[in-house]
Amino acid sequence: xxxxxxxxxxxxxxxxxxxxxxxxxxxxxxxxxxxxxxxxxxxxxxxxxxxxxxxxxxxxxxxxxxxxxxxxxxxxxxxxxxxxxxxxxxxxxxxxxxxxxxxxxxxxxxxxxxxxxxxxxxxxxxxxxxxxxxxxxxxxxxxxxxxxxxxxxxxxxxxxxxxxxxxxxxxxxxxxxxxxxxxxxxxxxxxxxxxxxxxxxxxxxxxxxxxxxxxxxxxxxxxxxxxxxxxxxxxxxxxxxxxxxxxxxxxxxxxxxxxxxxxxxxxxxxxxxxxxxxxxxxxxxxxxxxxxxxxxxxxxxxxxxxxxxxxxxxxxxxxxxxxxxxxx
Numbered sequence: 001x002x003x004x005x006x007x008x009x010x011x012x013x014x015x016x017x018x019x020x021x022x023x024x025x026x027x028x029x030x031x032x033x034x035x036x037x038x039x040x041x042x043x044x045x046x047x048x049x050x051x052x053x054x055x056x057x058x059x060x061x062x063x064x065x066x067x068x069x070x071x072x073x074x075x076x077x078x079x080x081x082x083x084x085x086x087x088x089x090x091x092x093x094x095x096x097x098x099x100x101x102x103x104x105x106x107x108x109x110x111x112x113x114x115x116x117x118x119x120x121x122x123x124x125x126x127x128x129x130x131x132x133x134x135x136x137x138x139x140x141x142x143x144x145x146x147x148x149x150x151x152x153x154x155x156x157x158x159x160x161x162x163x164x165x166x167x168x169x170x171x172x173x174x175x176x177x178x179x180x181x182x183x184x185x186x187x188x189x190x191x192x193x194x195x196x197x198x199x200x201x202x203x204x205x206x207x208x209x210x211x212x213x214x215x216x217x218x219x220x221x222x223x224x225x226x227x228x229x230x231x232x233x234x235x236x237x238x239x240x241x242x243x244x245x246x247x248x249x250x251x252x253x254x255x256x257x258x259x260x261x262x263x264x265x266x267x268x269x270x271x272x273x274x275x276x277x278x279x280x281x282x283x284x285x286x287x288x289x290x291x292x293x294x295x296x297x298x299x300x301x302x303x304x305x306x307x308x309x310x311x312x313x314x315x316x317x318x319x320x321x322x323x324x325x326x327x328x
Contacts, residue, residue: 001026001033008264009040013047018264020217027213027261034257041260041292048268053321054108054230054295056142056272057101060302062088062113062122068181070169071243072206072236075114075302081241088113088122094129095136102139104298104309107324109133110142110165112302116182117146127159134160142202147182147190153197164194165202167232171218174211191226200229204272207258208236208250208280216258220265230295231269233259235276252284256291263292270294275301286315 004025008018018026029037045051064085066075074083094111101109111126118126126143133141143156144165153164168187169175175184194201203226205219223231235255238247255277262271272295273288281288285307288296298313300306316323 001029002036005029005033005036005040009043012044012264012267017267020214020221023217023220023261023265024214026264027217027257029257034253037257037260038287038291041263042290044263044267045271045292045294049270049294051321052294052324053289053316054270054272054324055104055106056108056110056274056295056297057097057104057106057299058110058112058144058297058302059089059094059097060084060114061094061111061126062086062115062118063302064114066114067116068179070179072178072209072239074239074242076242079239079242081239083239088118088125091125091129091132094126095132098129098133098137098139098141101299102137105313105323106298107140108142108163109137109139110144112144112165113146115146117148123152123155127155130156130159130161147186148193149190150193150196153194153199157197157199161199163200163202163229165232166190166194167203167205167234168219168222169205170209170211171215172222173218174209174215178209188222188226191228195227201226202230202232202272203228204232204234204274206234206236206275207255208247208276209244210247210249217261217265220262223269224266229269230272231262231266232272232274232297233262233293234274235280237276237279250280252281255280256284256287259288259291259293272296278307286319289319289321 064075065077069078074081098109140162142163172184238245271293273293274297298309
């Protein structure tokens with residue numbers, strides 16, 4: 001395994017790439033082999049994206065009553081959970097949360113809404129908020145508004161949106177086990193429409209849903225083919241009332257190995273560890289940067305609490321990692 005890892009690292013550093021079959025092989029690393037995997041991921045990260053940490057924060061701008069039936073989601077109308085339910089928040093609240101995110105050190109602020117997409121009135125309010133965030137702060141605004149078309153992407157771009165976030169969630173071959181209310185291709189076409197509009201795309205998924213190692217690799221290669229700009233990696237935090245409330249499908253070491261594999265497959269992309277890191281990685285949260293990640297979400301998530309921001313900032317300091325500046 002060590003020989004294979006070193007060969008792939010050398011090839012990648014020279015401009016080559018890993019194959020899906022090799023990536024599945026690397027997913028089987030165990031014992032001391034995982035440290036060779038992490039060391040290789042770190043070498044690739046340092047050459048292609050450097051050592052700075054990209055921080056992002058979000059606002060759950062519209063919560064609950066989502067018509068989609070994603071098995072993991074607390075906001076799905078198909079589940080009975082304690083997740084908050086409310087319509088789109090006011091423009092001023094979005095702008096104020098962006099200010100707070102900037103003050104915390106985030107470089108990116110995401111406006112996230114539940115539901116398949118947004119309606120016209122909701123879009124207009126979000127566009128107004130984007131314009132103000134661009135004018136009144138130095139943070140880069142992003143949006144995650146569900147399935148959108150090219151024209152909507154252009155409107156968001158012209159209002160100042162820097163990045164559009166839209167997760168594929170899992171591999172196409174596993175997607176029917178997770179969601180049956182829309183086809184996988186709708187998500188792929190949203191990514192393509194946003195890229196056509198000249199907007200950066202943030203797209204990744206969630207692990208621990210019951211997918212295989214090969215399916216984790218499958219999604220990574222789909223993202224590689226789509227040439228997304230950044231890849232958020234989430235790890236399942238099972239929520240009572242969802243279909244996956246009792247799931248326990250991933251270990252801390254599997255989380256770290258998955259991060260490393262994504263760095264091998266996507267050497268020059270921003271890889272950000274987001275939801276579920278507190279629950280799944282626990283005392284190993286700092287290891288995400290040794291495994292190849294170069295970003296993380298700080299603050300709270302959509303329906304669950306994140307770690308204290310000051311604790312995360314101290315972690316970066318202890319690791320000797322600088323954070324990216326957010327001024328645009």
